[in-house]
Amino acid sequence: MSRIDSAINIDDLKRMAKRKLPKIMFDFIEGGVEDEVGLRTNTNAFRDLRLVPRYYVDTSKREQKSKLFGNDFASPFGIAPTGMAGAFRKDAELFLAQTAREANIPYLMSGASNASMEQGAKLAGKNLWYQIYGAKNRAFQLDLVRRATDLGLTTLAVTCDVPVASNRERNRRNGFVRPLRMTLPTILEAMLHPGWVINYYRSGGLPMLGNWQPYADKTASADDVAGLFASQTPDASQVWGDLEAIRNAWGGKLLLKGVMHPEDARIALNMGVDGLIVSNHGARQLDMMPSPLDMLPMIRSAVGPDVPLLLDSGVRRGSDIVAAMCMGADFVLTGRATLYGATAGGLDGVKKAVSILQREIDLVMGQIGALNLDALGPHFLLDTVRAEEERRNTGAMAVRR
Numbered sequence: 001m002s003r004i005d006s007a008i009n010i011d012d013l014k015r016m017a018k019r020k021l022p023k024i025m026f027d028f029i030e031g032g033v034e035d036e037v038g039l040r041t042n043t044n045a046f047r048d049l050r051l052v053p054r055y056y057v058d059t060s061k062r063e064q065k066s067k068l069f070g071n072d073f074a075s076p077f078g079i080a081p082t083g084m085a086g087a088f089r090k091d092a093e094l095f096l097a098q099t100a101r102e103a104n105i106p107y108l109m110s111g112a113s114n115a116s117m118e119q120g121a122k123l124a125g126k127n128l129w130y131q132i133y134g135a136k137n138r139a140f141q142l143d144l145v146r147r148a149t150d151l152g153l154t155t156l157a158v159t160c161d162v163p164v165a166s167n168r169e170r171n172r173r174n175g176f177v178r179p180l181r182m183t184l185p186t187i188l189e190a191m192l193h194p195g196w197v198i199n200y201y202r203s204g205g206l207p208m209l210g211n212w213q214p215y216a217d218k219t220a221s222a223d224d225v226a227g228l229f230a231s232q233t234p235d236a237s238q239v240w241g242d243l244e245a246i247r248n249a250w251g252g253k254l255l256l257k258g259v260m261h262p263e264d265a266r267i268a269l270n271m272g273v274d275g276l277i278v279s280n281h282g283a284r285q286l287d288m289m290p291s292p293l294d295m296l297p298m299i300r301s302a303v304g305p306d307v308p309l310l311l312d313s314g315v316r317r318g319s320d321i322v323a324a325m326c327m328g329a330d331f332v333l334t335g336r337a338t339l340y341g342a343t344a345g346g347l348d349g350v351k352k353a354v355s356i357l358q359r360e361i362d363l364v365m366g367q368i369g370a371l372n373l374d375a376l377g378p379h380f381l382l383d384t385v386r387a388e389e390e391r392r393n394t395g396a397m398a399v400r401r
């Protein structure tokens with residue numbers, strides 16, 4: 001049995017990833033912003049939910065097949081964009097792409113990925129989606145849309161929740177800035193993870209931002225390309241009109257990632273966006289944000305029943321995915337969960353993360369009495385059950401009187 005096989009849950013994969021990585025790298029994955037209240041907000045939102053099971057439902061032929069934008073997927077979740085994954089494990093994005101295809105789930109590749117969308121599409125085929133950040137020079141963002149079109153990608157997501165850089169204090173303390181400014185303790189700590197250090201330097205150090213390389217000089221180093229990217233994004237001058245320009249340039253499905261306010265959800269829909277990713281960027285932007293799970297019912301009410309709503313941030317369990325769907329999500333994305341897998345065990349690690357979540361979804365569906373995803377809904381939530389019983393009891397009291 002390989003070490004990855006011994007992982008029972010996502011937390012096991014996280015511990016394995018932590019052991020592999022120098023602190024400066026693990027903190028980049030794990031960290032939130034400022035006091036990191038948001039990290040707890042996200043996970044607690046799931047921990048505070050209660051599902052009420054129903055019994056004597058024949059769930060012997062349970063299935064978690066899902067449909068989104070007319071495409072069939074094996075499960076109701078996909079992989080969220082995580083930039084610079086290649087720095088944690090060489091070729092991490094290629095492992096995510098390959099797993100997406102083999103497991104038939106979507107992989108939303110980051111606009112700040114090391115592998116390029118062209119490499120990702122070769123491995124993931126129609127399971128590759130692409131995430132785009134607004135750029136100061138609008139020609140870059142439109143050219144990224146053109147490349148996605150030329151590749152025949154079906155789905156693009158624009159991330160709106162990075163108007164400015166966020167205050168990630170772990171990174172600043174560790175010297176995870178551009179160019180890297182590692183302190184002596186950081187360097188000494190890194191020596192405790194020789195496997196990562198050797199691989200990192202053997203494969204040339206800082207990996208290239210593959211999607212941005214074509215916009216830099218032919219001789220540009222990975223650091224030069226990172227500099228170009230950093231000079232372009234975040235772009236605080238982006239407004240709704242910029243999203244509209246992407247909408248006009250892109251013929252496929254368009255998602256807006258990072259929507260948290262119901263009014264922003266309504267504006268985006270009026271602009272022709274096809275679906276929304278309710279997300280707080282895994283608590284990496286604004287520490288005081290509510291959890292996407294708490295905003296989801298309001299956003300569902302704002303957009304109506306038919307608009308695809310995806311959710312991410314804080315998902316660590318199959319039960320979190322089931323709960324999100326009961327709360328009104330159509331689909332869920334995992335950021336750190338699949339990244340822990342990639343870091344801990346490369347391709348096998350990503351597959352392991354996906355299979356852990358799939359197994360957990362299956363078991364929770366069996367536990368609550370849901371044969372398929374259509375059976376999920378608010379009727380499994382404690383709050384709904386309680387409200388319904390109170391309504392009934394009030395009705396019964398009125399009749400008795």
Ligand SMILES: Cc1cc2nc3c(=O)[nH]c(=O)nc-3n(C[C@H](O)[C@H](O)[C@H](O)COP(=O)(O)O)c2cc1C
Binds near residue numbers: 029080159279314
């Ligand atoms: C290391 C890391 C890098 C990320 N990079 C991006 C990115 O490039 N683009 C983006 O839209 N979101 C990015 N995100 C946010 C994720 O897409 C997703 O919203 C978040 O990870 C979900 O929370 P979770 O990690 O708790 O699942 C990143 C998250 C992490 C952890």
